[in-house]
Amino acid sequence: MSWLRIREMVRKEFIQLFRDRKNRPILVMAPLIQLLVFGYVVNYDIKDIRVALIDQSRTRESRLLTDAFTAGRIFRITHLPGTSGEMEDLFLAAKVDLGIKIPPDFSSRIRRGDTAEVQIIADGGMSNMASVRIAYTTIVIDRFNGELIKELYGRELKYGKIDGRIRTWYNPNLDSQHFFVPGIVAFVVMLISLLLTSIAIIKEREAGTMEQLIVTPLKPIELIIGKTIPYTIIAIGQMVMVTLVALYWFEIPLAGSVPALFLATCLFLLSTLGTGLFISTVSKTQQQAMMTTFFFILPFFMLSGFVFPIANMPTVVQWLTYLNPLRYFLVIIRGIFLKGVGLDILWPQYAALTVLGIAVFAGAVGRFRKRLD
Amino acid sequence: MTVNLRNVRAIAGKEVYHLVRDFRSLYLAFAVPLLLILLFGYALSLDVENIETVVVDFEQTDSSRDFIRRLEASPYFRIAAQLPNAEAVKEALDHGRATMAVIIPAGWSADLRADREAAIQVLLDGSDPNFAGIARAYITGFIEGVNRKLLVEFLNRQGMEQIRPPVEARIRIWFNEDLESRNFIIPGIIAIIIMIVGAMLTSLVIAREYENGTMETIRSLPISAGELLLGKAIPYFLIGLTDVLIAVLMGQALFGIVMKASYWLMILASSLYLMVALTLGLLISSVTKSQLVANQTAVLITYLPSLLLSNFVFPVINMPKFLQLFSSVIPATYYINILSGIYLRNLGLAYLWPDLAILTGMFLILAAANCIVLKRGGL
Numbered sequence: 135m136s137w138l139r140i141r142e143m144v145r146k147e148f149i150q151l152f153r154d155r156k157n158r159p160i161l162v163m164a165p166l167i168q169l170l171v172f173g174y175v176v177n178y179d180i181k182d183i184r185v186a187l188i189d190q191s192r193t194r195e196s197r198l199l200t201d202a203f204t205a206g207r208i209f210r211i212t213h214l215p216g217t218s219g220e221m222e223d224l225f226l227a228a229k230v231d232l233g234i235k236i237p238p239d240f241s242s243r244i245r246r247g248d249t250a251e252v253q254i255i256a257d258g259g260m261s262n263m264a265s266v267r268i269a270y271t272t273i274v275i276d277r278f279n280g281e282l283i284k285e286l287y288g289r290e291l292k293y294g295k296i297d298g299r300i301r302t303w304y305n306p307n308l309d310s311q312h313f314f315v316p317g318i319v320a321f322v323v324m325l326i327s328l329l330l331t332s333i334a335i336i337k338e339r340e341a342g343t344m345e346q347l348i349v350t351p352l353k354p355i356e357l358i359i360g361k362t363i364p365y366t367i368i369a370i371g372q373m374v375m376v377t378l379v380a381l382y383w384f385e386i387p388l389a390g391s392v393p394a395l396f397l398a399t400c401l402f403l404l405s406t407l408g409t410g411l412f413i414s415t416v417s418k419t420q421q422q423a424m425m426t427t428f429f430f431i432l433p434f435f436m437l438s439g440f441v442f443p444i445a446n447m448p449t450v451v452q453w454l455t456y457l458n459p460l461r462y463f464l465v466i467i468r469g470i471f472l473k474g475v476g477l478d479i480l481w482p483q484y485a486a487l488t489v490l491g492i493a494v495f496a497g498a499v500g501r502f503r504k505r506l507d
Numbered sequence: 508m509t510v511n512l513r514n515v516r517a518i519a520g521k522e523v524y525h526l527v528r529d530f531r532s533l534y535l536a537f538a539v540p541l542l543l544i545l546l547f548g549y550a551l552s553l554d555v556e557n558i559e560t561v562v563v564d565f566e567q568t569d570s571s572r573d574f575i576r577r578l579e580a581s582p583y584f585r586i587a588a589q590l591p592n593a594e595a596v597k598e599a600l601d602h603g604r605a606t607m608a609v610i611i612p613a614g615w616s617a618d619l620r621a622d623r624e625a626a627i628q629v630l631l632d633g634s635d636p637n638f639a640g641i642a643r644a645y646i647t648g649f650i651e652g653v654n655r656k657l658l659v660e661f662l663n664r665q666g667m668e669q670i671r672p673p674v675e676a677r678i679r680i681w682f683n684e685d686l687e688s689r690n691f692i693i694p695g696i697i698a699i700i701i702m703i704v705g706a707m708l709t710s711l712v713i714a715r716e717y718e719n720g721t722m723e724t725i726r727s728l729p730i731s732a733g734e735l736l737l738g739k740a741i742p743y744f745l746i747g748l749t750d751v752l753i754a755v756l757m758g759q760a761l762f763g764i765v766m767k768a769s770y771w772l773m774i775l776a777s778s779l780y781l782m783v784a785l786t787l788g789l790l791i792s793s794v795t796k797s798q799l800v801a802n803q804t805a806v807l808i809t810y811l812p813s814l815l816l817s818n819f820v821f822p823v824i825n826m827p828k829f830l831q832l833f834s835s836v837i838p839a840t841y842y843i844n845i846l847s848g849i850y851l852r853n854l855g856l857a858y859l860w861p862d863l864a865i866l867t868g869m870f871l872i873l874a875a876a877n878c879i880v881l882k883r884g885g886l
Contacts, residue, residue: 156800164807175815177825178637199674225681226852228844244673254676258683259691259851262553262637263822268678269644275676276651282673293661296574297624298650300643303600305633313634325806333799417531420798421711425535428703432542441820442551443638445559445606451550465603472634475601 135359139352143360147334151364165322165372166379172318173384176441177310180266186213186221186230191240195282199236199252202278208270221255231257232267244282304472312387315380316471317440320463322376323399324406325431327369331410332423334361340419354503362407369406373399380471389474398466401484404491405459411498415505434460459494462487510733518730518738522712526742533746536708540700540750541757547696548762553688553820555641557585561605563596564589570616574627577653578609583645596630606632607642622661682851688820693758694850695819698839699810700754701777705747705784706791706809710801712739713792725886732881736874740785747781767853776849776859779866780842784809786873787838793880813839841865 151157185203189196203209213230215221224230233255243250254271258264305312338344347357377395380386388395409430417423436442437451438460444452455461462483469475469483477484526533560578564571579586587605590596599605610628618625629646633639655672662670683690716722725735755773758764766773787809795801815821816830817839823831834840841862848854848862856863 154797154800156795156797160800160803164803167807168811171811171815171830174827174830175821178640178822179825180640182824226848226854226858228847247671249671249675250673251675251677254678256678256680258680258686259847260820260822261683261686261688261691262555262641264680264683264686265554266641266644268680269641269648271678272648272676273644273651275674276648276655279672279674283670286673287670293622293658295624295654295657296619296650297626298629298647299626300629300631300646302631302633302639302643305636305639307633310636313636329799329803419529419532420802421708421715422529422531424707424711424798424802425532425539428707429535429539429542432539433546436546436551442553443555443635445557446552446554447550468634469603473601479601 135353135356136351140356140360140363143352143356144363147361147364151330151334151368161326161368161372162375165326165376168322168325169315169318169376169379170383172321173311173315173380176314178262179310180263180270181208183209183232183267183270184212184230185209186215186224186233187211188215188218188221188233188235190238191236193241195241195244196236198281199240199278200234202274202281203234206274209274225255225257228257228259231263232271244286247286311384312472313468314441315384315386316467317464319373319376319380320402320460320467321435321440323369323373323402324434324460324463326372327365327403327406328410328413328431329424329427330365330368331362331407332413332417332427333420334365335411335414336417336420336423355499358411358499358502362411365407365410366403369403370399386471388471390470390476394476394480395467395470398463398470398484398487401487401491402459402463405487405494408491408495408498411502412494415498415501434458437461438464440464456486457490459487459490462490510731510737514730514734515738515741518735519741522739522742525712526746532708536704536746537750537753539703540754543696543700544693544754544757544761547692548689548758551692553637553692554686555638555645556583558583558607558642558645559587559605560584560607560609561588561590561596561599562586563592563608563610565613566611566615568616570619571611574611574653575609578649581645581649583642583649600630600632603632606638607646609646619657689762690764691847691851692820693754693762693764694846695817695843697751697754697777697846698780698817698819698842699813700750701747701781701784701842702809702813702839704750705743705781706788707802707805708746709740709743709785709788710791710795710805710809711798712743713789714796714798714801717796718798722884730886732878732886735881735886736786736789736877739789740782743785743788744778744781747784748778751777751781764850766849767851768849768855772845772856772859773849776842776845776863776866779863779870780838783838783866783870783873786870786877790873790877790880793877793884812837816840817843819843838866838869 187200189200200211204211209232213224215224218235221233225233235253237251240250252275256264256268338347381388413423413426413430417426437455437458444455444461447455466480466483469480562575564575575586578584584607588599590599593610596608596610600608608630610630612626612628615625615627627650631639631642680686716725788805791804791808792801795804813819816823816834816837819839823834826834845859845862848859
């Protein structure tokens with residue numbers, strides 16, 4: 135193996151990559167745009183529930199109930215439809231999330247000691263958001279009941295009541311950015327390293343220069359190293375760039391160690407570059423390579439726990455996720471950023487990444503050499 | 508501009524030939540939708556159940572055990588382990604073996620029996636905010652529920668008449684009665700599929716001519732820009748419509764997700780959106796003139812925005828104002844709104860015409876831009 139030949143190969147790759155001016159925005163802008171958009175987009179925090187209220191009772195009690203809803207500032211009464219039909223229209227046009235309908239006999243029933251029914255309508259469209267809205271609604275009603283009982287029966291009921299003291303760790307304000315920004319750092323690294331490697335090789339083949347490379351003294355292993363080093367460097371550069379944006383723009387705390395993060399990135403790159411090489415061996419044209427890359431990236435992305443929790447998946451699919459390098463990298467990167475844990479706790483993930491990386495890379499290299507011969 | 512159908516047919520024929528020869532691209536054009544529907548239908552869900560919970564019971568009394576039994580009986584929680592102390596809890600959360608911990612302190616049931624407030628500590632792993640938000644709401648609701656039962660027990664103990672709760676909420680859920688994320692994700696995924704197949708595949712077709720140098724040949728032929736565009740778009744239009752059909756049928760057959768509104772509306776809206784996607788892809792292709800750049804541009808301006816900014820799974824209403832504005836120029840926003848109308852809300856043209864009109868406008872603008880760019884390129 136000659137380092138000189140590898141160095142020249144690497145230099146050629148860089149010249150080719152940067153000579154085409156249109157490539158530059160891809161390398162710098164694409165990861166940044168992805169990070170910025172993702173960072174702001176993914177937000178499930180429920181801060182504002184738009185309520186349509188029909189109050190047919192118009193009594194002190196009904197006003198108390200509406201006050202109980204609006205007191206927490208999460209529920210906001212945005213519409214006061216006159217009829218159920220109008221309320222339905224508001225739902226159809228997706229202008230409100232929740233409808234409250236207080237019947238005419240609301241307060242008379244309460245005063246009689248009866249149970250008054252309040253109709254609550256929730257838009258179930260986005261079910262995860264709807265579940266939280268419904269849970270908040272029941273909590274308001276439960277608390278309101280407590281208040282009313284106190285008032286109606288004129289006594290403080292001091293019964294043994296459970297007080298749930300809920301504390302949230304790692305991300306106390308449930309800030310979505312803290313969860314997703316480290317994830318997108320991982321995703322950006324994968325996207326570029328996977329695609330660029332396979333395209334770099336296929337372009338040689340499409341242009342017919344692969345033949346020329348083969349007749350030079352360059353050995354297959356030197357070719358592979360020469361083709362992967364530039365993209366390793368670029369991927370690491372991008373990783374540094376997006377991490378800096380995550381730290382200083384999004385102000386994501388980096389609780390753990392930087393060397394551990396760097397090590398994990400290198401191990402992860404082993405798998406993605408390997409996959410890129412593999413794709414280049416099974417594709418003839420750039421179009422094929424891009425479609426195949428996409429076909430790999432989709433499941434990598436979906437089955438990694440990036441947005442969709444792995445615990446929710448059926449068992450068989452959960453097993454499949456063990457083959458997904460992004461899964462381990464995400465656990466590591468989130469662990470390092472949010473939990474501040476290190477190799478002592480994350481070693482199984484590091485081990486898995488190493489094994490997967492070596493297996494994928496070695497397999498791809500083997501296939502690649504066979505195709506060259 | 509005249510469009511000669513024979514020329515269009517010739518270009519389309521050549522494109523079909525390319526597609527058939529490049530068998531894998533074609534097969535991936537159908538495999539991607541299948542994969543996505545299967546993934547989203549079977550594997551991916553944003554709903555929270557079976558929250559992995561660890562419990563530390565410093566009490567070991569009847570009432571603490573009763574509390575844990577109730578927790579276990581709830582469909583939302585799954586007790587993964589009973590741990591001896593707080594250190595073990597920290598370890599379980601650090602390793603991600605559990606996402607919630609319930610700690611019952613010593614003296615808890617004594618407090619309960621003495622009718623004092625008895626604190627229970629709940630620790631939540633907040634890393635995933637979607638999950639933690641729902642889990643927090645569930646555990647709060649669960650504790651309120653237990654409290655209601657305790658109140659009844661208390662009243663019975665005191666020999667008082669039972670108090671009926673003054674207010675009862677009758678909760679009805681509209682549009683997605685079972686609260687399953689699948690019901691809104693599967694229709695939404697159709698929009699993503701069309702973007703992938705429509706824009707990403709076509710983004711390569713004109714760039715390929717430029718890269719291979721065959722654009723020169725095309726220029727010398729008696730073909731107008733409109734004919735070239737139509738010829739390039741038609742094969743992908745058919746692939747896209749087939750993908751929609753696959754997605755609709757799979758959603759129906761495998762997951763029982765049925766359209767509430769009419770089929771014709773679905774076909775109309777899908778064709779329109781597909782036309783927007785195709786013209787967008789072609790425009791990217793003739794502007795960038797390079798397959799790699801075109802592909803990356805297509806990912807950036809078609810796939811990612813459709814996934815992220817279109818109300819697909821990420822609520823637009825929670826985004827900052829400038830992204831909300833951005834979301835209103837993305838075709839997928841309108842198409843997903845139409846899909847939600849067709850699949851969940853049972854809306855007709857009377858409600859959906861503004862969205863359809865906007866998509867038509869987008870298509871016309873993009874088609875015009877395509878012709879202008881190609882004419883400048885010498886066609």
